[in-house]
Amino acid sequence: MTALAPIRLGTRRSALAQAQSGHVADALAAIAGRPVELVPIVSEGDTNRASLSEIGGTGIFANRLREALIAGECDILVHSLKDLPTAVPAELVIAATPQRADARDVVITRGGTPLHELRHGSTVGTGSPRRIAQVRRRAPHAEVVDIRGNVDSRLERVSSGELDAVILAAAGLTRLGSETTLRREELGLTEWPTAPGQGALAVETTADAPAELLDALSRLDDLDTRIAVTVERAVLAGLEAGCQAPMGAHAVVTGDSIRLRAVVYEPGGGRRIGLDVSEPLNRGYIRRNGSGNGADAADGADPVRTARELGDSAAHRLLEQGAADLLP
Structure with missing residues (x-):
């Protein structure tokens, strides 16, 4: 060079x-x-x-x-x-x-309902086996939907009402500078290690x-x-x-x-x-x-x-x- x-x-x-x-x-x-x-x-x-x-x-x-x-x-x-x-x-x-x-995961919802308080049958999107297992522990009454796709497409599935929530990495949202009216819940690393x-x-x-x-x-x-x-x-x-x-x-x-x-x-x-x-x-x-x-x-x-x-x-x-x- x-x-x-x-x-x-x-x-x-x-x-x-x-x-x-x-x-x-x-x-x-x-x-x-x-x-x-x-x-x-x-x-x-x-x-x-x-x-x-x-x-x-x-x-x-x-x-x-x-x-x-x-x-x-x-x-x-x-x-x-x-x-x-x-x-x-x-x-x-x-x-x-x-x-x-930021190493944390965040839950993205329309109304800001915490993950463990989502109503019975609510749909939570994630493609990560770790997150799937964690959701099933934190919100056993929710339905996990296995999804792929970029950050914007996942946010849109919540905005449109197709999903009630998605789990995303806080760092990715920050690096993309994603702006949305959706609500986010930060998940503590002690109970929700990433x-x-x-x-x-x-x-x-x-x-x-x-x-x-x-x-x-x-x-x-x-x-x-x-x-x-x-x-x-x-x-x-x-x-x-x-x-x-x-x-x-x-x-x-x-x-x-x-x-x-x-x-x-x-x-x-x-x-x-x-x-x-x-x-x-x-x-x-x-x-x-x-x-x-x-x-x-x-x-x-x-x-x-x-x-x-x-x-x-x-x-x-x-x-x-x-x-x-x-x-x-």
């Missing part, structure tokens, strides 16, 4: 993907002093309209993009981290996790990317976000469950400690197995630019490694309590 050559950012074609990629592109251009151009790529998840609960969600939004990156069709990718498989190909590296947005990595983005590039690109990307990285999502994704990996598994995990870094809340749900919503744990973090570190592994501490302690170990330990504890019986 020449000094003035644009950085090619591969992204899905959806409005949300374009919006969040645009935010990263603007930030990266300011850091690198080079233009960043979006390269739209069509993923399997964009063309296969079957239910996510039927086809499984592992990699359907990411695999084609990763193929394009490895083939040299683009220089970097921006993913919604919750859609990204936990296994990273050897040729690639997650070079940055920018500061996380998908591992929800609200966070992952900027991925090749492991042999130019040093100047890796350096620029490292300046987009937020360490607290990387630590938190590392814990959550380690739980998912330890359970050997895909991105669409009926489980939620949310971690938050506060000072020198990290707290994790993880729950595995029975698909029908009847049972759940959960835990809530905290772990101290060593904050002394030296950043290793472009490593994709976050930070190395000067005294040998690595907060990202600690996070990974906490997530792996949590997964083992969930399995010991019978979580494998609830996972597909």
Whole structure:
């Protein structure tokens, strides 16, 4: 790449993907002093309209993009981290996790009735197995409708009266700047943990990317976000469950400690197995630019490694309590 050559950012074609990629592109251009151009790529998840609960969600939004990156069709990718498989190909590296947005889910209704107070037989739309199980626990009297589609189409199904409610990610609504007269109910992360990595983005590039690109990307990285999502994704990996598994995990870094809340749900919503744990973090570190592994501490302690170990330990504890019986 020449000094003035644009950085090619591969992204899905959806409005949300374009919006969040645009935010990263603007930030990266300011850091690198080079233009960043979006390269739209069509993923399997964009063309296969079957239910996510039927086809499984592992990699359907990411695999084609990763193929394009490895083939040299683009220089970097921006993913919604919750859609990204936990296994990273050897040729690639997650070079940055920018500061996380709101990780909560929200219920969208016409009149503002809380989810648990919706009348008997109300229709609630979502295509996520986790959200389906959570709705069945929170509002067992409601009817869950398995849906796909972009944010605007889901909002329209509520506005038109076709559905009484839909469950959406708060971060997506914010990034799109969606304006609506519909009412929203924020769902607390303690009782309603969301998908591992929800609200966070992952900027991925090749492991042999130019040093100047890796350096620029490292300046987009937020360490607290990387630590938190590392814990959550380690739980998912330890359970050997895909991105669409009926489980939620949310971690938050506060000072020198990290707290994790993880729950595995029975698909029908009847049972759940959960835990809530905290772990101290060593904050002394030296950043290793472009490593994709976050930070190395000067005294040998690595907060990202600690996070990974906490997530792996949590997964083992969930399995010991019978979580494998609830996972597909």
